[in-house]
Amino acid sequence: MTTFLDASHVVVGAGATGLAFTDALVDHSDARVVLVDRRSGPGGHWREAYPFVRLHQSSAFYGVPSTLLGGGRLQDSGPERGLQERASQPEIIAYYERALARLEATGRVRFLPGSEYVDGEVVSLATGERQRVPAGTRVVDAHYLAPTIPAEVPPPFAVDGARVVPVNDLARLEDSPSRYVVVGSGKTATDAIVWLLQREVDPGAIRWVRPREPWMFNRAVVQPDPAVFLGMGADVWEAAARASSLDDMFLRMEDAGVMLRIDRSLTPTMARCPTIGTWEVDLLRTVEDVVRMGHVRAAERGRLVMDGGTATIADDALVVHCAASGLQIPPLVPVWRPDVITLQPVRAGFPCFGAALIGYVEATRDDDTEKNRLCPPSHYGDTLAQWVEMNLLGGRATAAFTSEPDVKAWAESVALYPGRVPPGHPPSPALDAARERLATWVGPGMERAAALVAAARP
Numbered sequence: 001m002t003t004f005l006d007a008s009h010v011v012v013g014a015g016a017t018g019l020a021f022t023d024a025l026v027d028h029s030d031a032r033v034v035l036v037d038r039r040s041g042p043g044g045h046w047r048e049a050y051p052f053v054r055l056h057q058s059s060a061f062y063g064v065p066s067t068l069l070g071g072g073r074l075q076d077s078g079p080e081r082g083l084q085e086r087a088s089q090p091e092i093i094a095y096y097e098r099a100l101a102r103l104e105a106t107g108r109v110r111f112l113p114g115s116e117y118v119d120g121e122v123v124s125l126a127t128g129e130r131q132r133v134p135a136g137t138r139v140v141d142a143h144y145l146a147p148t149i150p151a152e153v154p155p156p157f158a159v160d161g162a163r164v165v166p167v168n169d170l171a172r173l174e175d176s177p178s179r180y181v182v183v184g185s186g187k188t189a190t191d192a193i194v195w196l197l198q199r200e201v202d203p204g205a206i207r208w209v210r211p212r213e214p215w216m217f218n219r220a221v222v223q224p225d226p227a228v229f230l231g232m233g234a235d236v237w238e239a240a241a242r243a244s245s246l247d248d249m250f251l252r253m254e255d256a257g258v259m260l261r262i263d264r265s266l267t268p269t270m271a272r273c274p275t276i277g278t279w280e281v282d283l284l285r286t287v288e289d290v291v292r293m294g295h296v297r298a299a300e301r302g303r304l305v306m307d308g309g310t311a312t313i314a315d316d317a318l319v320v321h322c323a324a325s326g327l328q329i330p331p332l333v334p335v336w337r338p339d340v341i342t343l344q345p346v347r348a349g350f351p352c353f354g355a356a357l358i359g360y361v362e363a364t365r366d367d368d369t370e371k372n373r374l375c376p377p378s379h380y381g382d383t384l385a386q387w388v389e390m391n392l393l394g395g396r397a398t399a400a401f402t403s404e405p406d407v408k409a410w411a412e413s414v415a416l417y418p419g420r421v422p423p424g425h426p427p428s429p430a431l432d433a434a435r436e437r438l439a440t441w442v443g444p445g446m447e448r449a450a451a452l453v454a455a456a457r458p
Contacts, residue, residue: 007137012139016062018035018037018044024355035110050188053191056275058086058224065415073085084224117139140343142355158297170192181209181317181318185210189208190280197287212270213266217275218275226422240449246388247267250271260276262285329380345377346377347418376397384456
């Protein structure tokens with residue numbers, strides 16, 4: 001006998017974007033939602049992340065629209081005193097469990113853990129039981145841009161005799177290797193190195209295999225303070241308007257305090273641009289043993305084989321795998337298609353807001369063409385051109401969704417929206433100046449940025 005799910009929407013993935021979408025949809029419609037996830041609980045990759053990870057951005061920019069993560073608290077001590085707090089892994093998981101409980105309490109959300117969606121059916125991984133998704137039920141793909149993390153994928157290189165561990169295992173070591181070899185150019189690698197240095201590992205005991213040089217966002221300017229955030233936007237578009245090339249644009253953003261790089265003698269080619277603190281960059285610069293020979297192809301006892309040759313390592317070196325692909329950059333597709341709603345960022349770089357916005361628009365609009373007009377997708381960045389294009393797409397999307405009074409009012413009411421000026425926010429000369437500068441530079445900046453991206457295409 002075939003069992004059918006009772007749902008208007010089946011959301012595949014109970015991670016950050018799936019829950020943000022569901023939260024907005026359920027709060028603004030009478031939708032009935034079934035959440036499906038292979039994991040045992042909500043929160044997606046956070047359930048498998050390395051234990052010392054924290055959000056890279058402010059907590060306020062993450063989570064679901066109905067509930068502010070972290071309560072808007074500022075850090076009152078340490079090198080980031082005065083900046084918005086950043087939640088830890090246990091705090092994030094507990095937050096998502098509370099968010100799911102709130103949704104289930106509506107009586108219109110059901111969570112099916114340990115399950116997967118396959119060809120129109122939801123299949124239990126424990127029992128094999130299958131439940132059919134009825135015709136007319138909208139399937140929501142919350143996995144299209146799901147990150148990969150070192151704990152869940154093998155190293156992207158061969159291992160022969162070397163001791164290789166994912167970054168998660170750093171916190172569980174029972175011995176002290178003579179050398180740590182950290183493989184990766186992104187935020188996971190920087191987190192691993194900062195964690196080691198904060199535990200008084202000698203910088204000279206760390207070898208950093210860095211295939212590319214990364215640009216990173218200065219966390220101090222990515223804050224839920226309208227004067228700060230809008231001022232940062234003005235700096236980005238002014239840098240674009242004045243730039244002679246993409247490299248020049250990023251160097252101008254560095255001069256404005258927006259972008260950071262680890263080695264000022266090298267021009268980065270990688271622009272995933274995670275947020276990072278200046279204090280972290282200062283620590284990272286103490287690691288002087290940096291290998292720049294491309295990607296690792298094999299880790300063998302006593303050596304690494306890389307694109308550009310080989311490098312010797314200690315026989316007992318611990319090779320820390322931080323090289324999972326992380327952010328995904330698949331082709332952009334319309335969010336609404338007849339067979340699926342595909343969650344993607346809308347306002348560049350803030351996936352939770354994009355998913356929540358898509359949920360609100362799904363709840364309040366009937367025509368898919370109009371929904372796609374209001375929520376054109378953007379992608380993540382990897383190269384400089386991709387990062388600039390991401391912001392161009394996000395800027396155009398912002399103009400689209402803020403053209404609708406109700407959507408604009410909803411966005412201004414949720415902390416996930418980074419460009420908002422909250423209702424009742426007190427005026428200030430700093431905010432007035434930021435708004436004026438942004439209005440001055442956004443037009444010419446976007447025009448020049450589009451030309452720079454076009455010139456960079458093969």
